[in-house]
Amino acid sequence: MKGLLETREVHSPSLESNPLGDPARRRLTVYLPPGHGEGDRRYPAVYFLHAFGSSGGSWTNASGFAPTVPERLDALIESGAVPPVVGVFPDGWTSLGGSQWINSDAIGRYRDYLAKDVVGFVDRHFRTLPKAASRAVLGHSSGGYGALVMGRYHPEIFSHLGAHSADAYFEYCYLPDLPKAAGSLLKSGGIETWQSEFRQRVRETKMRGDDFPVVNTLAMAAAYSPKKGEPLNLELPFDAQTGRLKVDVWNRWLVHDPVRFVPKFLDAYRKLKTLFIDCGTRDEFNIRWGTRMLAEDLKSSGVELVHEEFEDGHSGVSYRFARSLSVLLPRLSLE
Template identity: 40%
Template sequence: MPVVIEQFESEALKGNPLNDPHIRKIPVYLPPSYRRDPDRRYPVVFMLHGFTGNSTMWLNVNSFYQPTVPERFERLVSEKQSGEMILVFVDGFCGLGGSQYVNSEATGFYEDYVIKELVPFIDGKFPTLGTADKRAVAGKSSGGFGAVYLALRHPDVFSAFASHAGDMYFEYCYKLDFPKAINGLYRYQQTPDPVGAFLSDFTLAEQKGKYLDTLNILAMAACYSPRAGGGFDLPFELKTGEIRPEVWQKWLEFDPVLMLDKSEYLDALKSLKGRYLDAGSRDEFSLHLGARIFTSKAASLGVKVHHEEFDDGHMNINYRYDRSLAYIWQTISG
């Protein structure tokens, strides 16, 4: 399984507000024929990890010896369910847990890092076919959101997306967790900076799991409602829990379901060769409902989305890449 790990230096991430590294590890899976056929060129898929993930997690074997995503893909190729493609595993981690692959003055310019830097770098260093019609983006959860978001904003870069339980229909997938975040911040309300005090405790905590519900909402606020010059606004009043409509509206501008209300994004969706959504029917974050709503809305606007639902929850669903990578190959190989 030929995988090389590039040390990629990003100008877009240099000097980011969280002081996260601007040099990132980018694993690149190369097909078996790569070395023996130097003149051959390949389609490429940019793979986006989820919240709290990183680029090397794709290479980890779990406790039950389930195959890694590169191993799964090699099996797909050997079984003739897919042809050979290059897979690029993007590092979108930030100090708050994840960047959503968007540009933000609170986290950094991750959209620019992917679109303006990483895509040209990969085309320049590896034997890709080098055109949008042979390039796709895929991911799960926050990475699934990133896949849809980047494809809608950059149909000149990607011609297909695959989203597994991607964040969408924010009324369900985020808003219902606001009370958890408010409760998580409650003990810090008497401090001058409740969010800063929480983040300080999180940084020092040995057991971070109990903080993740709150951290997730703070990270999303940093991505969706950053302040000019740094920092971010919460979409609710910390003391009362009341929704702040002007801040919540900023979040909704990123919701893939609502992005379809804008002609530029609807036109982008129509122009794509491949549109794949799936989610487990027991997704704990209601992302199966978001996928249903996006698919139904797209259909009402004259666009067919390939949509699947399966009997599972949100976690440990890497086996679904068997479906999406085969779909992507069928979509962009012709």
């Protein structure tokens, strides 16, 4: 790479005393373009939000063949396709597997962690342009969901947004996992027993194929339907014995569905200078349809949008960041 990767540690007041006891001090990987620190020049910044089940360190995991996302960013800058930028790779991992980049009574204040603590740290320690017009936020899957959350709550911080295969239309992307999770939890005898067995299993061997629906369901319940005093401080959207959907709890999930909240916060999305969304036509979580719904609502409301589809599935599509970066970064303010 022509640029440099630096690793720092960020102490987050927003994550102090979080319900899961996860660290408030987090590793932060930062990409610095060639010339950063020389002279008085300042640079726009792009924030990358990782998916559920990943951490901030996953961005630099080399596959052996394909370039990493920081390497893709570096190549785009070297070619002149995009202007030099600072790339920021925060860590939103939790002991449940992820945070959805939102504030939750069962997980912690991860939206505040990003919007306040990480952005503030980067602007203090690197030569960035500290204004919304010079900041972009983008991510894949739960990271793409997090980018949509930032657009809803923080258009004063991020003016440019990219969401790849972002969790949307929960009936399609989450509902199919609920009966699978219900079966595993019933067999184990409940959340706490299953969680104990799972942690021992992954320490000694690895996750099983039937673990993911439970892991995903518990983490999403912690994000969307927290309830203090329950196991893991969350309320499941189904009855533990019959599997019957609890409509009141499920409706609490739906409040967090981008297909529901984006149309209610169009004024915030209209403030964005660039909005890019995409999804694979073979997405295994059916997110293609939620993305299409979002695109329809946004376009009909006058929001400037780039919406694309591509022939692939949900995973292994980091090459799509080259496309979103090519759309977003040339529109960042350079002064």
